């Protein structure tokens with residue numbers, strides 16, 4: 001038998017010695033870690049960085065949660081796995097289809113392929129929206145896989161999750177969906193699973209509720225990363241091979257008066273062309289919009305008449321705070337997007353600006369703090385921390401957050 005096998009066109013080691021743990025710390029702009037470290041609140045992370053690596057990687061574009069979580073767990077961008085947002089638009093029917101169903105996933109996950117060759121897998125996510133995608137292809141009848149969310153931890157069954165009575169087992173009640181506890185639950189479960197379940201591969205994915213509300217260095221943010229540091233220290237001391245990365249960064253996107261900084265692109269295009277000529281789609285939109293009001297820095301536009309392409313591109317280019325405007329073909333090549341789930345045009349806004357559709361379509365009533373969001377190029381730079389020196393990483397090659405399992409497994413395979 002060969003030592004390695006292929007998953008989505010990359011070679012991974014079949015066997016390795018330590019438990020591989022990849023943690024996706026949702027929305028962790030580098031400055032969050034740096035500020036907490038400066039305040040001496042992350043002694044374990046400091047130690048890990050000292051003995052290992054603190055690199056920067058790019059996320060997949062758009063720099064949203066689902067596309068990046070799925071990139072991390074397949075080792076490839078969305079041109080390969082197909083999940084390029086929370087939903088996609090079907091121009092023929094006018095339907096907007098949520099992409100949290102595994103039928104839209106076009107590549108196997110790394111977990112599914114390792115499960116097939118006998119590995120033991122543990123997956124914990126904060127929000128339930130990711131769970132079915134992460135657990136796709138796993139079977140829960142032989143005590144070799146479990147996959148659950150903190151959000152619906154009370155509803156887990158042996159049949160669907162490989163574990164039940166989670167709240168009793170962990171000694172933690174079901175957390176509120178908008179809370180620090182939702183992410184803490186994931187970390188606490190990860191530590192307990194490492195002790196009691198001893199998986200070969202574990203993936204822990206938190207939520208960015210805190211990062212949407214508080215800037216780096218804020219007392220609440222510092223407390224969050226300090227909490228995280230405690231669990232990281234435990235995983236490290238138990239011998240896990242760790243890679244800590246993020247799905248995307250996070251930037252302030254509000255005006256001085258605290259109101260959101262947004263270009264309502266649908267309104268703009270309806271004025272410039274007539275209504276119905278263009279359809280602005282914001283793939284950040286999902287049922288959990290309280291903390292960002294569906295305002296991010298990426299939009300894709302569908303045209304009723306393809307002959308309008310150049311005119312619409314030129315019109316969007318006139319908008320000062322939109323930095324990138326590309327037609328579909330250029331966009332898909334440049335940012336590895338799936339052509340059939342991308343509009344005729346994509347655009348991304350500048351560092352402190354977001355793109356909305358029509359003003360009246362955004363419910364901003366839940367935004368109690370100045371808007372912080374992501375989605376574009378300014379939030380694609382993310383930390384990539386490894387608790388071991390890795391001289392195999394070529395500094396001249398672009399590193400991606402979706403290289404996390406590749407290097408975690410490589411690191412676990414050598415003593």
Ligand SMILES: [Zn+2]
Nearest residue numbers: 026027065208
């Ligand atoms: Zn996220």
